[in-house]
Amino acid sequence: MKIKIEFLAQAKLAAGRSSLSLDMAEGCTVAAAIHAATVGNGALQELLLTEDGKIHPWVLVAMDLQSLADPNHQVLNADVTLRLMPPISGG
DSSP, X not given: OEEEEEEOTHHHHHXXXXXXXXXXXXXXXXXXXXXXXXXXXXHHHHHHBOTTSOBOTTSEEEXXXXXXXXXXXXXXXXXXXXXXXXXXXXX
């Protein structure tokens, strides 16, 4: 199934792009999709995922504009857009 991932704030900078499309297997989790999106990009992987492959608790994940309380266990639906926003800092 096709999904789209949009990177916001620091994730956009780390990814070097604003979005990407992925083909994922039916029944996979949001965490699996984010892991697939970070393969080969250590900075993005470090920003979004823990060492054991779970989404950092401070990363806001939305699926089609609905914030997810537990994205590590949320099963993906087909044709969704995931939006990833790590914490914002500035001065």
